[in-house]
Amino acid sequence: MFEIKSPRAGQAELWLDGKCLLRHSERAPALFLGRGREKISMFRGNFDIRDRVDERLSARLVAVEGDTLRFAHPDTEGQTLLRLCERDGLLHLDLSCPDPTVNRMWLRLYAEPGEHLVGGGEQFSALDLRGRLWPIWTREQGVGRNKLTEITRLADALDGSGGDYYTTFYPQATLVSSRLCFMHLANTEYAELDLREEACSEIALWSGQARFVFGTAETYDGLLEKLTGLLGRQPALPDWAMKGLWLGVQGGTERAVALEKRCRDAGVDISAVWIQDWEGKRITSFGKRLQWDWRWNRELYPDLDRVIAAEPGTAWMGYINPYLVEGGVLFRQAQEQGYFVKRADGTDYLFDFGEYDCGVVDLTMPEAFAWYKGVIRNNLIGLGFRGWMADFGEYLPADAVCHGGSGLTLHNAWPVLWARCNREAIEEAGKLGECVFFMRAGGAGSGKYATLIWAGDQNVDWSEDDGLPSVITAALSLGMSGFGLHCCDTGGYTTLFHLHRDEELMLRWLEFSCFTPVMRTHEGNRPESNVQLYDSERLLSAAARLTGIHNALLPYLQRCASENAARGLPVMRPLFLEAPGEARAWDHRLYSYLLGHDLLVAPVVKPGADTRTLWLPEGEWVHLWTGKTYGAGEHTLPAPIGQPPVFRRAHCADAALFDSLRSI
Secondary structure, three states, X not given: OEEEEOOOOOOEEEEEOOEEEEEEOOOOOOEEEEEEEEEEEEEOOEEEEEEEEEXXXXXXXXXXXXXXXXXXXXXXXXXXXXXXXXXXXXXXXXXXXXXXXXXXXXXXXEOOOOOOEEEEEOOOOOOOOOOOEEEEOOOOOOOOOOOOOHHHHHHHHHHOOOOOOOOOOOEEEEEEEOOOEEEEEOOOOOEEEEOOOOOEEEEEEOXXXXXXXXXXXXXXXXXXXXXXXXXXXXXXXXXHHHOOEEEEEOOOHHHHHHHHHHHHHOOOOEEEEEEOOOOOEEEEOOEEEEOOOOOOOOOOOOOHHHHHHHOOOOEEEEEEOOEEEOOOHHHHHHHHHOOEOEOXXXXXXXXXXXXXXXXXXXXXXXXXXXXXXXXXXXXXXXXOOOEEEEOOOXXXXXXXXXXXXXXXXXXXXXXXXXHHHHHHHHHHOOOEOOEEEEEOOOOOOHHHHOOEEEOOOOEOOOOOOOOHHHHHHHHHHHHHOOOOOEEOOEOOOEOOOOOOOOHHHXXXXXXXXXXXXXXXXXXXOOHHHOOOHHHOHHHHHHHHHHHHHHHHOHHHHHHHHHHHHHHXXXXXXXXXXXXXXXXXXXXXXXXXXXXXXXXXXXXOOOOOOOEEEEEEOOOOEEEOOOOOEEOOEEEEEEOOOOOOOEEEEOXXXXXXXXXXXXXX
């Protein structure tokens, strides 16, 4: 139940289930109204966002009338209404300013000293978001993601693609508090989560209308159940998707089949072969890119349909994104039908994706949406693919004109529309539960449509900002934002400047992927610069053993995925779910997580390491490889390649299953 307290004129407090959400007074206003002018430029998915705030006015509370708070300011027209209602066990807060010139709002939420806040979508730089400002705007992840590093400096100098601590494909204006409550902003306009002050959490929005949802619970499990009930949950993955390895290869039918055979002959269980270049390829200065005209390239992949049909036990997978390359067959079809996003002058909005121009299919236009679903249904599912990478979704320019509105308003909604397009194509083909598509871009509502998220384009390195360790933080933050099925490019993807993937990195990344929902490899944007899974007997032997362990875990992983589908409990979970009172459990630099309820995984994330220092929460934890029992606290354990620190609960239903992994 919510309660509005108004101890005296001009003051109000909002409480939900005994938790204070908002406090307003003239000296400490909770609501600000304003006017501003934005300037947004984009180059290949990297956005430069600048806002000039002309006015920021502290709203004055003039009346409390039942479930409505009335605010006003002499420099705005009319009264801004804050309306409250409870629906489906959640509190809905709607803000509405009648002044059409007001296009900025700031709402300050109550915060307690020492309060932890997680969420924000998929964030790579922190688990506890307090102390920083987090823009909510989907974009390229950026190379390096740290302005103090040489890699980011080089990427910025090359084409402005260096990124920063907050750049992410999947931002979401959701905060989950250690006070066991959550806030979700339902708007799709540009927003900021300003968590730099200890006494408040300020939510900024580029709009004069806002919709918030709040929920509380007695446990984190209950909180996630409510949050995912609001945002949507992913169906459990088909068995083939969680079994063995998805082998990422390219280069044509002969090469793909030969590499699949090489891996199988070495004992690697291959459940899927992912060929991203099924539609052809092009070479750019960035590396090997794809021919964005989503039709089977019979010259590069002759007899692909027969190969797929001949291997019913193997899922063959492809690639698609919502853009069409200029001059392609599908480009011409879309252009003739008027299916592209437009510029203000009515011409098609074409832009550079890296040495080639593309049109953006207008997913807000019903006819274009239906046509593109048909492309997926006919060209991918019709060929026999049981899955694909549904890439991109972040590039809608702010100044674009769409059938359904402006690019500024629709930008953050675009990845969700793209997810829905793929999901409906699968449903209409009668393949839900059989086909899997995995995305990097997302936002509020993606959980309702997307079947799997992957972490995007990590560097092929060990960096905390953009390498192997960052994937752990990304998976945990996304899980606490309501999307609980996560995977990554094993070994990383981005190979630029002096970066290249070596054998040790590939081995350690394989170990990590073994203890995630899905194991999948990628050759990277410059395959010849990277060590590949099939390059050495040592790698193949390690992959054979680790896919065997992953397969042995399948019954457990299936139950974890079913929990996510039924209740929204992510498969990979932060340690504070086990130890909410421990401040260190909120530190992403632990680089540890719970896999389901009963396993604790501490991947090795530093080169040259043969030991790993880690922290265990209260309880008895059995080391998977030695059977030795450890208690709570900090421990340093041997961690030779092939044996990353993994623990099971001392008393759990699957103890025999977990102990059997020792013999694989």
